[in-house]
Amino acid sequence: MTLLRDHDLARAFDHASGAYDRLTALNPGYRAELLRSARRLRLPRDGEGLRVLDLGCGTGASTRALLRAAPRARITAVDASAGMLRRALEKRWPRQVRFLHRTAEETAADDGGPYDAVFAAYLFRNVTDPDQVLGTVRSSLLRPGGRLAVHEYSLSGSAVHRALWRAVCDGVIVPMGSLTGARALYRHLGHSVLGFDTAPAFTDRLARAGFTEVTALPVAGWQTGIVHTFLARNGSSARPEEAR
Ligand SMILES: C[S@@+](CC[C@H](N)C(=O)[O-])C[C@H]1O[C@@H](n2cnc3c(N)ncnc32)[C@H](O)[C@@H]1O
DSSP: OOOHHHHHHHHHHHHHHHHHHHHHHTTTTTTHHHHHHHHHTOOEEEEEEEEOEEOOOOOOHHHHHHHHHHHTTTEEESSSHHHHHHHHSSOOOOOOOOEEOOTTTTTOOGGOOSSSEEEEEEEEOOOOOOOOHHHHHHIIIIEEEEEEEEEEEOOOOOOHHHHHHHHIIIIIIIIHHTTOHHHHHHHHHHHHHHSSSHHHHHHHHHTTTEEEEEEEOOOOOBBBTEEEEEESSSSSSSHHHHOO
16 A cells, blocks of 8 residues: 655645545535534634634635634644645635644744634645644644544544445545546555544544544435544633533
């Protein structure tokens, strides 16, 4: 099983960036489920001045979900792929959204943090050392009491969901990726999901990294048991109203 990492992965996303939005539009529920996960952060809609980080923002689909969940938040969106960021920047954004060309590993609190919330959609399966990135999120990117939402392909652990994922990859995802010339990236997608933590294992990983209030929630539609939203907090709630 060959997985793409670091520069090779960024190059593969650069190459696929032109077709990326068209391909995700074919995935039923892609945007709706991102929005569901962003809303699960329970950010206040009137949260002016709230600072939110989108790690691995790609062409901005997850950034748009955050903006819909918290229309007044100041959002910093970072990605390792210049090509994906270029596509994001072609779209219209309000002034409080900014995009930075950074890897998750390089992102530092002085890039606009510390943040009230961090959102990472389809990122952790792709990083070389998820524990290191989780450690950085907790120790320097999130404020005490801040919340993390990870939206990720992470199988439930049931053989049925694993078989369904294999069938969707072999029958739909890899053939469609091949049509757009991005076969390597879509093969990576298939393999990386099979090799990544199951939902219970990623929940344990978050707890081991020191996060509290860790939960895994399913999404709807065909991705039930295949994609989860993971929610976690950095320590205890620092704001009394959030403790309720
Ligand atoms: C599958 S896309 C998801 C994009 C977006 N979050 C969305 O939901 O549509 C994954 C993104 O993560 C980025 N990525 C992968 N590894 C990264 C890393 N170590 N640091 C920052 N971005 C990374 C890729 O360049 C790609 O744009």
